[in-house]
Amino acid sequence: MSGPLATEMEQRLRAALAPIRLEVINDTAQHLGHAGDDGSGESHFTIVIEADAFAGVSRLERQRMVNRALGDIPGSRVHAVAVRASAPGEPLR
Structure with missing residues (x-):
């Protein structure tokens, strides 16, 4: 289940970029105490x-483009966002 911030991120990205594929993965558990x-x-x-x-x-x-779509979320409401973006037919980077 996604939290409210993950849900908001997904909504913003869908509205701005109309992705074919989108995963917003919460990595916070890997950074506990960091x-x-x-x-x-x-x-x-x-x-x-x-x-x-x-x-x-x-x-x-x-x-x-992703950061613009996310607006105030990166750096203000979220500490870190890693992006793996591709066009259709390209491998993910």
């Missing part, structure tokens, strides 16, 4: 996303 673990249970995430919007776009720009 920097950035605020005790909320939603401080570290990995996003796996495949979208037509990424075709012909650099890895850095894909990261920026």
Whole structure:
């Protein structure tokens, strides 16, 4: 079951990028007691996303697109977000 922040992240990404595949994975348990673990249970995430919007776009720009879609969440409400973004037919990076 996803928490409220993971659900909000998924909604924002779906609205902004219309992904074909989207996984918002909560990695917080792997970081318990580390920097950035605020005790909320939603401080570290990995996003796996495949979208037509990424075709012909650099890895850095894909990261920026995801961050723009997430708005104030990275760095403010979440300590860390790892992004694995691809266009259809590409391997995940």
